[in-house]
Amino acid sequence: MSAHIASLAAELLAxxxxxxxxxxxxxxxxxxxxxxxGSPLFVYDADIARRRYRDLSAAVSGFASVFYSVKAxxxxxxxxxxxxxxxxxxxxxxxxxxxxxxxGAPASRILFAGPGKGESELEFAVRARIGEVHVECFEExxxxxxxxxxxxxxxxxxxxxxxxxxxxxxAMRMGGKPAAFGFDEESLADVIEALAGQAMxxxxxxxxxxGTQILDADTLLVQWGHGLDVAARVxxxxxxxxxTIDLGGGLGIPYHGADRALDLGKIAxxxxxxxxxxxxxxxxxxARVVLEPGRFLMxxxxxxxxxxxxxxxxxxxxxxxxxxxxxxxxxxSGNLGQVMKRDYPIVAATKLRAxxxxxxxxxxxxxxxxxxxxxxxxxxxxxxxxxxxxxxxGAYGLTASPVNFLSHPAPKEILVSGGEPLVI
Numbered sequence: 001m002s003a004h005i006a007s008l009a010a011e012l013l014a015x016x017x018x019x020x021x022x023x024x025x026x027x028x029x030x031x032x033x034x035x036x037x038g039s040p041l042f043v044y045d046a047d048i049a050r051r052r053y054r055d056l057s058a059a060v061s062g063f064a065s066v067f068y069s070v071k072a073x074x075x076x077x078x079x080x081x082x083x084x085x086x087x088x089x090x091x092x093x094x095x096x097x098x099x100x101x102x103x104g105a106p107a108s109r110i111l112f113a114g115p116g117k118g119e120s121e122l123e124f125a126v127r128a129r130i131g132e133v134h135v136e137c138f139e140e141x142x143x144x145x146x147x148x149x150x151x152x153x154x155x156x157x158x159x160x161x162x163x164x165x166x167x168x169x170x171a172m173r174m175g176g177k178p179a180a181f182g183f184d185e186e187s188l189a190d191v192i193e194a195l196a197g198q199a200m201x202x203x204x205x206x207x208x209x210x211g212t213q214i215l216d217a218d219t220l221l222v223q224w225g226h227g228l229d230v231a232a233r234v235x236x237x238x239x240x241x242x243x244t245i246d247l248g249g250g251l252g253i254p255y256h257g258a259d260r261a262l263d264l265g266k267i268a269x270x271x272x273x274x275x276x277x278x279x280x281x282x283x284x285x286x287a288r289v290v291l292e293p294g295r296f297l298m299x300x301x302x303x304x305x306x307x308x309x310x311x312x313x314x315x316x317x318x319x320x321x322x323x324x325x326x327x328x329x330x331x332x333s334g335n336l337g338q339v340m341k342r343d344y345p346i347v348a349a350t351k352l353r354a355x356x357x358x359x360x361x362x363x364x365x366x367x368x369x370x371x372x373x374x375x376x377x378x379x380x381x382x383x384x385x386x387x388x389x390x391x392x393x394g395a396y397g398l399t400a401s402p403v404n405f406l407s408h409p410a411p412k413e414i415l416v417s418g419g420e421p422l423v424i
Contacts, residue, residue: 009345013389022035023349035129037412039307040324046417048301051083059268063275064289070096072294072395077424079103090292094121102379115180134158134207136182148200159206162369192237209248217266235283245289251296256342295395302394304329308386318360325364325371332373332390343374349387354380
């Protein structure tokens with residue numbers, strides 16, 4: 001592999017997409033997939049996704065079960081893949097709930113969270129008899145209580161808690177500050193009091209989610225420990241054991257040059273300590289602990305591939321103009337939560353051995369300067385028809401992007417499993 005490829009991209013290629021001069025995904029040459037299905041294209045390797053699930057499940061074995069957060073990539077075939085691996089599913093809309101059920105997830109292994117669930121969504125969840133609805137405001141308690149009463153069935157719920165302490169080191173804090181998500185930790189007594197008047201709602205769990213894209217194992221372990229503390233306090237307040245402790249997701253993957261992958265060895269050691277701590281508390285001992293990552297399970301399994309349309313120079317900068325862009329992959333453009341825009345790992349997909357000419361800006365076909373997928377990425381000499389690929393693109397790609405902007409066609413999505421491509 002050429003020394004020009006940045007270290008993160010080189011590591012990902014060696015581990016997942018190794019080939020000669022051409023990127024292979026699931027053993028299939030990327031040029032074949034583009035020839036058969038066009039460009040731009042999202043391609044996912046099912047074997048990588050399965051490996052990520054198995055590795056994380058092994059690391060937290062004895063402490064937690066791994067659910068897949070459907071929002072990361074809600075394609076029904078992706079959801080089905082994780083269900084077949086044994087994962088439960090976490091959903092955040094009626095459509096995601098429908099996808100989860102169609103993917104074969106047992107209703108008892110579906111969790112529904114979100115700060116603004118509509119009445120029709122809650123009614124769907126009640127009818128489906130899902131495992132838990134995670135309530136996030138007092139209005140939701142009232143609505144869900146009425147729907148449960150009307151349906152004549154008890155509904156299992158968890159309280160989503162906005163923790164006092166935020167996770168430090170992630171890309172986006174979701175706790176430790178004013179937030180639309182869940183109930184403030186300091187208001188738990190008021191929440192328990194409100195639930196006391198709801199005869200058809202069974203409080204069985206708590207749910208915390210303090211941050212996203214966390215790459216530091218110690219940060220996650222502190223967050224998980226705090227989750228156990230909150231669960232213990234709720235159990236003491238209701239004077240009975242808690243059944244579910246949902247510690248959220250937030251497990252990150254490396255996107256940029258200085259990023260380092262999450263240390264699963266540290267996670268395993270810490271999870272073992274937390275399991276022992278949980279076992280020592282009679283009110284928590286039998287509780288099911290849930291982790292619900294999405295990006296960690298699916299991000300590394302996907303690429304976004306584009307065809308070069310033109311290469312041009314402008315005042316000392318080389319621009320590679322491709323047929324794909326931010327309308328398909330907003331996150332890679334840096335316009336989905338990044339404060340400082342940094343480049344994803346990007347490779348010349350059919351010229352992996354070619355030496356870099358110099359750094360280039362990779363831009364798409366849209367008439368806006370926001371349509372920039374890389375600002376300073378090392379690329380070889382390229383010409384119209386060559387392929388470039390954005391790695392780490394399996395999560396928060398197509399469905400997290402403004403697909404209809406400027407009315408370009410949507411790309412196909414391909415899942416490669418056992419060397420066989422399937423249009424999904």
